[in-house]
Amino acid sequence: MTTPPETTAPDPTAPETTAPDPTAGQPVPVWRPNAPTETTPGTVAHRELRTDLLHPTGAPLTVHLTGLGSDRWEAAATRLADGVALIEVRATDAVTLRAEWRVPCVGATAYWTPDTAASRWLPPSWSAPRTVSLALGAPVASLVGTDDRALCTAAAGETAAPVRVGAGVVEESGEFAFTVEQELAPGGPPLSVRIDLSGRHFAATLRAVTDWWAEGTDHPGIAPAARMPAYSTWYSLHQNVDTATVEHQAALAAAVGCESVIVDDGWQTSDRTRGYGHCGDWEPNPKAFPAPAAHVAEVHRLGLAYLLWYALPFIGRHNEAWDRFKGRILREEPHLDAAVLDPRHPEVRAYLIDKVSRAVEDWGMDGVKLDFIDRFAVTDPPPAPAGADHATVHDGVRRLVADLDARLRRTRPDVIVEHRQPYVSPGLWPYATMVRGTDCPLSPAENRQRTVDCRLTAGPLAVHADMIMWHPAETPESVAVHLVNALFAVPQISVDLGAQTPAQLATLRFWLGVFRRYAEVLQLGALEPARPDLGYPLVRAHDPRTTVVARYAPLPVALPERDDTDIPQVLLVANADSDPVVLLTATRPERALALVQDCRGEILSENVLDLVAGVNPVTVPTGGLLTLTREV
Numbered sequence: 001m002t003t004p005p006e007t008t009a010p011d012p013t014a015p016e017t018t019a020p021d022p023t024a025g026q027p028v029p030v031w032r033p034n035a036p037t038e039t040t041p042g043t044v045a046h047r048e049l050r051t052d053l054l055h056p057t058g059a060p061l062t063v064h065l066t067g068l069g070s071d072r073w074e075a076a077a078t079r080l081a082d083g084v085a086l087i088e089v090r091a092t093d094a095v096t097l098r099a100e101w102r103v104p105c106v107g108a109t110a111y112w113t114p115d116t117a118a119s120r121w122l123p124p125s126w127s128a129p130r131t132v133s134l135a136l137g138a139p140v141a142s143l144v145g146t147d148d149r150a151l152c153t154a155a156a157g158e159t160a161a162p163v164r165v166g167a168g169v170v171e172e173s174g175e176f177a178f179t180v181e182q183e184l185a186p187g188g189p190p191l192s193v194r195i196d197l198s199g200r201h202f203a204a205t206l207r208a209v210t211d212w213w214a215e216g217t218d219h220p221g222i223a224p225a226a227r228m229p230a231y232s233t234w235y236s237l238h239q240n241v242d243t244a245t246v247e248h249q250a251a252l253a254a255a256v257g258c259e260s261v262i263v264d265d266g267w268q269t270s271d272r273t274r275g276y277g278h279c280g281d282w283e284p285n286p287k288a289f290p291a292p293a294a295h296v297a298e299v300h301r302l303g304l305a306y307l308l309w310y311a312l313p314f315i316g317r318h319n320e321a322w323d324r325f326k327g328r329i330l331r332e333e334p335h336l337d338a339a340v341l342d343p344r345h346p347e348v349r350a351y352l353i354d355k356v357s358r359a360v361e362d363w364g365m366d367g368v369k370l371d372f373i374d375r376f377a378v379t380d381p382p383p384a385p386a387g388a389d390h391a392t393v394h395d396g397v398r399r400l401v402a403d404l405d406a407r408l409r410r411t412r413p414d415v416i417v418e419h420r421q422p423y424v425s426p427g428l429w430p431y432a433t434m435v436r437g438t439d440c441p442l443s444p445a446e447n448r449q450r451t452v453d454c455r456l457t458a459g460p461l462a463v464h465a466d467m468i469m470w471h472p473a474e475t476p477e478s479v480a481v482h483l484v485n486a487l488f489a490v491p492q493i494s495v496d497l498g499a500q501t502p503a504q505l506a507t508l509r510f511w512l513g514v515f516r517r518y519a520e521v522l523q524l525g526a527l528e529p530a531r532p533d534l535g536y537p538l539v540r541a542h543d544p545r546t547t548v549v550a551r552y553a554p555l556p557v558a559l560p561e562r563d564d565t566d567i568p569q570v571l572l573v574a575n576a577d578s579d580p581v582v583l584l585t586a587t588r589p590e591r592a593l594a595l596v597q598d599c600r601g602e603i604l605s606e607n608v609l610d611l612v613a614g615v616n617p618v619t620v621p622t623g624g625l626l627t628l629t630r631e632v
Contacts, residue, residue, distance in 0.1 A: 045070070046064070047064075047075065052079055064099070064101065066097070070091065073093070084198055086192065086194055089184065095184050098180070100177060101177070105169055107151070110533035114457055115130065115137065122168070125167070125177045126168065134397055135394065140155040141165060157213075160394050163180060166181075207526075217430060223366070223416050228515075231304075237249070238272075239272045241266040242288035253493065260305035261307070262307040267288065270288070278318050281319040308367075314341075329341055330393065345396075349403060367418070373397070376397045419432040433462060435462075439467075451466075452527070465489040465492060468483065477623040478623070479504050483512075484576040484623065487515070487548070521546045525541040546570045548572045552577060556615065559630075572627050572628075573626040575623070580620055582617070583616070592611060592631060593628070594609045595628075596626050598624045599624055
């Protein structure tokens with residue numbers, strides 16, 4: 001839960017709720033190219049909303065509000081905690097409401113968003129805003145400064161309908177501007193914006209945002225298998241899947257520590273040319289999977305859960321369903337040989353729910369992988385056609401995933417449902433159990449950044465890495481580096497396990513054992529990634545007993561401060577950098593037992609270290625692990 005609103009008597013000079021000043025003006029406007037002035041609505045209302053927030057420079061924060069199309073709206077600012085305020089605007093007439101505020105761009109190092117293509121640079125204010133909705137993105141951003149402290153973290157409360165979120169450097173003033181724009185209607189949800197100027201670590205401010213989003217949300221829980229290593233068929237087999245091959249890989253996967261298998265594209269077609277022209281009928285290829293229920297039972301006998309892939313929005317041209325639904329689509333995608341179905345139609349939703357539910361109801365599977373939900377986020381969708389029972393696409397999508405979830409849970413209450421970046425909206429949390437980083441094959445640094453980004457705003461969901469693959473000639477040390485880059489997520493392995501060398505398999509078994517043993521702190525502990533502007537070269541997670549640090553660059557590792565308890569404290573340092581000399585920095589002398597293992601888990605040394613106040617070098621090979629048990 002978020003920090004509750006203050007209950008003490010307010011300072012009369014800084015009231016908790018501040019009424020807008022209708023006479024105030026706008027800040028100096030920023031330049032935006034090709035602004036269509038001729039389409040400006042007849043009524044434009046500007047108001048200024050004072051808050052009790054202060055910039056790091058000590059200046060007060062003011063929010064400028066613009067109503068396009070009506071002046072019948074009211075705004076208020078409420079203090080939630082020190083340095084945190086909630087802005088709310090409610091309308092009694094249809095209006096496009098835009099909120100803008102600025103912070104001095106002093107000491108800024110990165111602009112963080114959950115976008116998978118974000119480079120963390122500080123964009124100019126004239127950059128096009130990003131439109132987020134239920135099926136695409138999440139309405140949150142953070143301007144990060146030195147020491148990884150947030151200069152300003154902001155989030156919108158609307159997580160289903162489209163919201164336009166903009167930000168950037170104002171060239172005219174050297175400030176950083178934030179904008180949030182939303183369509184308001186009488187009786188509809190308000191514009192709700194949470195602004196955090198508390199100056200905490202940016203990850204802490206993002207955790208507070210997810211707590212805010214989670215208020216009033218009831219999540220059904222996460223099946224244990226969803227937090228354990230998995231095997232995926234995609235990069236290892238692509239569409240070349242059949243009963244015998246999947247069962248062979250599943251047996252090998254169980255032996256190295258995986259607890260589920262995810263069968264991807266190819267099960268529904270004999271075509272092997274990729275594309276999505278054969279999606280939509282969702283019938284098993286009878287030659288490859290002649291008896292799906294018996295096949296699933298055999299995978300269960302091996303000790304693995306089973307998930308099956310569906311490209312939920314696509315209807316392919318080479319399916320019987322094409323002629324049935326080609327008049328109920330949002331758009332065609334000729335390059336994919338498919339079209340995106342329109343979820344506003346009840347018969348479209350009923351068809352998809354019936355097809356996907358068979359995996360659990362008829363074949364005994366443990367869950368489904370729902371791919372391409374972001375394709376429902378169509379720019380300027382066609383008006384709701386005859387027969388539609390929802391006016392907006394996002395309402396149709398929400399009805400689809402909610403009804404599908406209810407249907408699946410009637411058969412399997414602990415069903416596992418995978419979503420993927422970029423559809424990471426908290427509005428989808430109740431209908432998913434895990435979210436995977438989007439595709440980045442053979443890119444360990446990208447996998448690290450995307451999984452950490454997901455972790456920062458995933459709320460209750462388990463976060464999975466993109467499928468981990470490597471070239472057959474890769475060294476065991478490099479295999480370990482791939483795995484350590486996904487250390488703070490659930491790894492999905494996607495290589496031919498039967499073709500691995502004994503050293504590669506030993507590395508895989510060792511690191512999957514680390515994932516399993518420390519899953520609670522790695523996935524549920526407080527996450528503190530460093531330097532988003534540099535791609536998180538050091539990431540830390542901790543709980544009261546254990547701290548895990550992954551080192552992706554030759555950076556020193558600070559020993560956590562000791563608490564007053566008599567609980568033994570453990571520090572793990574995973575070295576994914578080529579430099580084997582790890583510098584441990586301590587604030588005072590102490591003794592600790594140091595265990596150093598190589599990438600395969602072989603013990604290289606085990607001795608007592610007398611740590612000094614200052615710098616303590618310890619040799620940890622690339623792909624290796626240091627376990628430091630500190631004396632009570």
